[in-house]
Amino acid sequence: MKNLLIASTSTLYGGSYLDYLKDALSVLFSETDRIIFIPFARPGGISHDEYTLKASEVFKKINKKLIGIHEFENPLEALQQAKGIFTGGGNTFVLVNELYKHSLMQPLREAIFNGLPYLGTSAGSNICGVSMQTTNDMPIVYPPSFKTLGVIPFNINPHYLDPISGTKHMGETRETRIKEFHTQHTVPVVGLREGSWFRVQGDSIILHGNVTARVFEQEKDAYEINPGTNLQTIF
Amino acid sequence: MKNLLIASTSTLYGGSYLDYLKDALSVLFSETDRIIFIPFARPGGISHDEYTLKASEVFKKINKKLIGIHEFENPLEALQQAKGIFTGGGNTFVLVNELYKHSLMQPLREAIFNGLPYLGTSAGSNICGVSMQTTNDMPIVYPPSFKTLGVIPFNINPHYLDPISGTKHMGETRETRIKEFHTQHTVPVVGLREGSWFRVQGDSIILHGNVTARVFEQEKDAYEINPGTNLQTIF
Numbered sequence: 001m002k003n004l005l006i007a008s009t010s011t012l013y014g015g016s017y018l019d020y021l022k023d024a025l026s027v028l029f030s031e032t033d034r035i036i037f038i039p040f041a042r043p044g045g046i047s048h049d050e051y052t053l054k055a056s057e058v059f060k061k062i063n064k065k066l067i068g069i070h071e072f073e074n075p076l077e078a079l080q081q082a083k084g085i086f087t088g089g090g091n092t093f094v095l096v097n098e099l100y101k102h103s104l105m106q107p108l109r110e111a112i113f114n115g116l117p118y119l120g121t122s123a124g125s126n127i128c129g130v131s132m133q134t135t136n137d138m139p140i141v142y143p144p145s146f147k148t149l150g151v152i153p154f155n156i157n158p159h160y161l162d163p164i165s166g167t168k169h170m171g172e173t174r175e176t177r178i179k180e181f182h183t184q185h186t187v188p189v190v191g192l193r194e195g196s197w198f199r200v201q202g203d204s205i206i207l208h209g210n211v212t213a214r215v216f217e218q219e220k221d222a223y224e225i226n227p228g229t230n231l232q233t234i235f
Numbered sequence: 236m237k238n239l240l241i242a243s244t245s246t247l248y249g250g251s252y253l254d255y256l257k258d259a260l261s262v263l264f265s266e267t268d269r270i271i272f273i274p275f276a277r278p279g280g281i282s283h284d285e286y287t288l289k290a291s292e293v294f295k296k297i298n299k300k301l302i303g304i305h306e307f308e309n310p311l312e313a314l315q316q317a318k319g320i321f322t323g324g325g326n327t328f329v330l331v332n333e334l335y336k337h338s339l340m341q342p343l344r345e346a347i348f349n350g351l352p353y354l355g356t357s358a359g360s361n362i363c364g365v366s367m368q369t370t371n372d373m374p375i376v377y378p379p380s381f382k383t384l385g386v387i388p389f390n391i392n393p394h395y396l397d398p399i400s401g402t403k404h405m406g407e408t409r410e411t412r413i414k415e416f417h418t419q420h421t422v423p424v425v426g427l428r429e430g431s432w433f434r435v436q437g438d439s440i441i442l443h444g445n446v447t448a449r450v451f452e453q454e455k456d457a458y459e460i461n462p463g464t465n466l467q468t469i470f
Binding site for chain 2: 009011012013014042043044045090091093094132133134135136137138139140141142145146158159161168169170171172176177178179180181182183184185194
């Protein structure tokens with residue numbers, strides 16, 4: 001049975017890293033005290049060691065040991081033996097490229113379908129969708145494919161931002177960009193605002209947090225869903 | 236001798252399409268009254284015909300005929316015979332994908348080096364750089380390469396946006412994203428604010444408009460350049 005927590009962001013404004021998710025993480029990872037961390041997305045370009053250190057300090061507080069997958073001689077074996085996985089945010093192109101380079105995309109998908117508890121934030125959430133094609137990140141590397149884990153039947157736009165009223169900037173809004181995605185694809189997209197997350201248990205996909213999420217379907221007007229909504233009933 | 240106008244945006248806040256560039260366009264295209272339009276970027280997903288119609292109405296006002304490259308049976312031949320080219324904005328991934336699909340990227344580069352007057356706005360400007368890897372667009376299609384025209388020795392970030400002070404949004408700023416680009420590449424990047432453009436004549440690349448541009452070089456602090464600056468003296 002699938003068992004995931006897919007969060008828009010790792011850090012709320014004024015809060016500390018993963019702080020708002022601590023209780024939910026204790027539940028997600030209740031059956032293990034050893035979690036494998038995938039630091040490949042390198043936010044701000046930090047090293048895998050630095051990133052792992054930053055994340056492990058938070059997990060220490062809930063009595064879990066976090067180990068970077070890059071520390072293993074055989075990352076595939078580490079993944080297959082893992083009892084819990086956390087993929088941190090950063091650049092989605094870099095993350096997806098590394099997952100393919102290490103031949104980890106498909107094994108990670110299979111492990112999640114087999115019940116491996118998975119936490120994703122930002123880029124780590126983006127890859128749970130059918131493709132990474134609704135990322136906000138710059139294409140700083142060229143991955144072999146935009147296809148991602150597909151463990152949920154839609155795409156995620158993390159850090160979803162509403163159009164800023166009164167702005168004089170003429171660049172596209174997030175909504176315009178997602179509509180452009182739908183000129184090419186039928187896959188639904190959920191704009192996940194900061195402070196919200198999906199809890200996936202089996203086929204149930206429930207929105208949590210204190211804000212609504214925005215759903216985009218091809219050839220439909222976008223609409224809001226409330227916390228508590230089960231996406232399984234929509235798509 | 237290269238002869239280009241590379242603009243951050245087509246439309247200023249409160250203005251109409253290409254209006255602020257009309258005088259500069261008359262100069263750029265002074266030797267021809269027939270311009271080939273590349274509508275491939277499809278802003279908001281509009282059709283090639285609709286986009287060409289929109290652009291041609293503006294060019295009519297300066298007594299130029301604009302013809303969409305998609306209207307030709309042989310687009311390569313149309314490009315090779317062109318006396319002026321305009322590539323409009325939209326989604327850079329879609330634009331680059333179509334240019335490769337029609338085998339137009341290399342011939343367009345050669346034509347520009349041979350002196351073909353070229354106007355780019357937004358995505359059409361982005362492709363003048365070494366790569367499209369500092370675009371703001373979503374990767375809604377998977378192009379065969381991120382390499383672009385390389386007719387200027389740096390990359391462009393169009394619609395450049397300064398960090399919004401006081402925001403509670405935790406997504407990356409434009410500056411953070413460009414810094415992430417520099418963890419992978421040495422190519423300089425210029426953040427071109429709306430209302431500014433580069434006029435390229437031969438090797439001279441002069442910033443125009445009424446705002447500064449922001450220059451990012453690997454392992455240096457970002458800095459501003461004033462209108463009138465010749466980028467040829469920097470890179």
